[in-house]
Amino acid sequence: GIQVEQSPPDLILQEGANSTLRCNFSDSVNNLQWFHQNPWGQLINLFYIPSGTKQNGRLSATTVATERYSLLYISSSQTTDSGVYFCAAKFYGGSQGNLIFGKGTKLSVKP
Amino acid sequence: EPEVTQTPSHQVTQMGQEVILRCVPISNHLYFYWYRQILGQKVEFLVSFYNNEISEKSEIFDDQFSVERPDGSNFTLKIRSTKLEDSAMYFCASRDRGPDHPYEQYFGPGTRLTVT
Numbered sequence: 001g002i003q004v005e006q007s008p009p010d011l012i013l014q015e016g017a018n019s020t021l022r023c024n025f026s027d028s029v030n031n032l033q034w035f036h037q038n039p040w041g042q043l044i045n046l047f048y049i050p051s052g053t054k055q056n057g058r059l060s061a062t063t064v065a066t067e068r069y070s071l072l073y074i075s076s077s078q079t080t081d082s083g084v085y086f087c088a089a090k091f092y093g094g095s096q097g098n099l100i101f102g103k104g105t106k107l108s109v110k111p
Numbered sequence: 112e113p114e115v116t117q118t119p120s121h122q123v124t125q126m127g128q129e130v131i132l133r134c135v136p137i138s139n140h141l142y143f144y145w146y147r148q149i150l151g152q153k154v155e156f157l158v159s160f161y162n163n164e165i166s167e168k169s170e171i172f173d174d175q176f177s178v179e180r181p182d183g184s185n186f187t188l189k190i191r192s193t194k195l196e197d198s199a200m201y202f203c204a205s206r207d208r209g210p211d212h213p214y215e216q217y218f219g220p221g222t223r224l225t226v227t
Contacts, residue, residue: 030214031214031215031216033216042220043202043221045218048212048215086153088154097142097159097206098156098159099146099154099156099204099216101153101154101155104153
């Protein structure tokens with residue numbers, strides 16, 4: 001069946017370090033979103049990126065749709081980057097666009 | 112910037128009671144969704160709603176759940192007889208079908224439901 005898989009499941013960084021989070025998806029997508037879940041449980045929309053590359057400050061994302069993966073880059077990490085990062089995909093043929101979420105990468109940034 | 116809002120932020124209820132979770136989607140959006148996240152797990156799709164009817168639902172969305180758009184702004188999720196396993200964070204989301212980001216969903220801050 002259709003799947004979204006994220007790696008690594010857990011990541012511990014020292015403040016200032018860079019990191020790359022990966023999202024693999026099992027079929028063609030027409031939506032791929034990255035979210036950050038903060039300590040209050042809110043899902044913060046980071047990127048809408050079904051293909052290509054985008055940057056927003058210290059964060060950037062790249063989706064290679066033909067190879068069915070997306071990467072989220074965090075540079076110069078800060079303690080406030082801690083939390084869980086989810087990718088979610090809407091697969092071609094899905095009727096009204098519901099998103100399939102991965103299990104997330106839990107990021108801990110130590111001071 | 113327009114945003115999706117949800118009320119209440121936290122709801123505590125007793126097993127067997129009915130709860131209604133409320134959402135106000137972004138005003139020009141046409142597609143509405145409910146998702147849930149059990150503590151420590153991934154976010155799961157519950158139901159999508161378009162043109163005043165359910166367009167898709169997951170196997171989680173059984174007969175105890177219902178959705179409604181009672182007026183032009185609110186979108187509600189009702190759980191008829193809550194169970195302990197309904198304890199979760201419930202997210203509302205909405206999207207339009209504009210040309211720029213046709214499938215991008217905007218999520219509300221969530222309602223944390225605790226069933227005791």
